[in-house]
Amino acid sequence: MYSDSCSFIRPLPASTALDVIGDVHGEWEALQQLLHFLGYDENGRHKHGRKLVFVGDLCDRGPDSPAVLDWVIQAVAAENAFTIIGNHELNLLIDDPKDGSGWYFDNRLQDETRFAPWQHYPKDKRRQLQETMAQWPLILQRDDLRIVHAAWLPESIDKLIHCGEKSLIKQYHYWENRFFDDFRQTEWYESYIQETQQLKTELEDENYTMPFQPGVAHYDLLRSCHNPIRALTSGIQALTQQPFYINGRWRFTVRKPWWQQYTDPVAVIIGHYWRSWYGTAGVAEHRKDLFPEPPTHWLGKQQQVFCVDFSIGARWRERKNAILPADSRMHLAALRWPENLIMLNSGKYCPAQRNR
Structure with a gap:
């Protein structure tokens, strides 16, 4: 393991069962659904002592990034959850407005017609939000698991x-x-x-x-x-x-x-890559080669990397087309560790697969 003396690398509790949640992208309702099915209360506590781990990209595009961020911040402060920085949090920290960040950046007026209606973050709280997020790590690790947003x-x-x-x-x-x-x-x-x-x-x-x-x-x-x-x-x-x-x-x-x-024996869980629960059907051409494996499978030659991002960041497109949540093809997911079980915000669950 890398030394935890680096402020960008933090330890995970060694023997605690974890629920590693993929990119949320401001989808507060989906997060609440997933937390319910995982067995967490409104403060992020679990009766069996499990802990939540977020892989970053909590914000942007979805209808309520403020609610997602505020909830995760309090859960982290209460030691019920851990989180790392994704590229969308990084954009916020370096004041780099990008697609879907108009809930925070006032100069992203084009986002209002594309992603709104959504909740805006109060101007008087933005500095505190940045200061809090700047303390989050880039990596979480323990002997059997590594968490990073996009790439180890x-x-x-x-x-x-x-x-x-x-x-x-x-x-x-x-x-x-x-x-x-x-x-x-x-x-x-x-x-x-x-x-x-x-x-x-x-x-x-x-x-x-x-x-x-x-x-x-x-x-x-x-x-x-x-x-x-x-x-x-x-x-x-x-x-x-x-x-x-x-x-x-x-x-x-x-x-x-x-x-x-990647050939290390330690499992890595990532987000970021907009995996599809339905294989390559409907996936953009430039992303089809990323995941030749079925959506429930671990990745790589050693099958030691799992992407837990199942494209909830595209849910806004479905809303624009009046597609109901019950008919959505975009999911928020968690990987339960060490059980190696995938849970979706719909309540559906199945084992994550390794072909060995």
């Missing part, structure tokens, strides 16, 4: 530990500045500048026929692995020759299934 990458973890900077935000900006300095020395820098200047509007225009842009592509590719905080919370990327549009901009890289190279 030893090289990135080592960079975090050896940097020495204790502030998450300061370390993030340190690595971003280093990346920008390094990228200026690459063969792709001039192309990147030219492409972003000439296609400033088109890069965010879904209706534009976008050809592959090598400068922007290599900028995103190299940035994904250079900053360790970004790598752990967003994963690493691979180039794609087929640009696709998602979350407000054209993309030239796809998420890389790092778990295929």
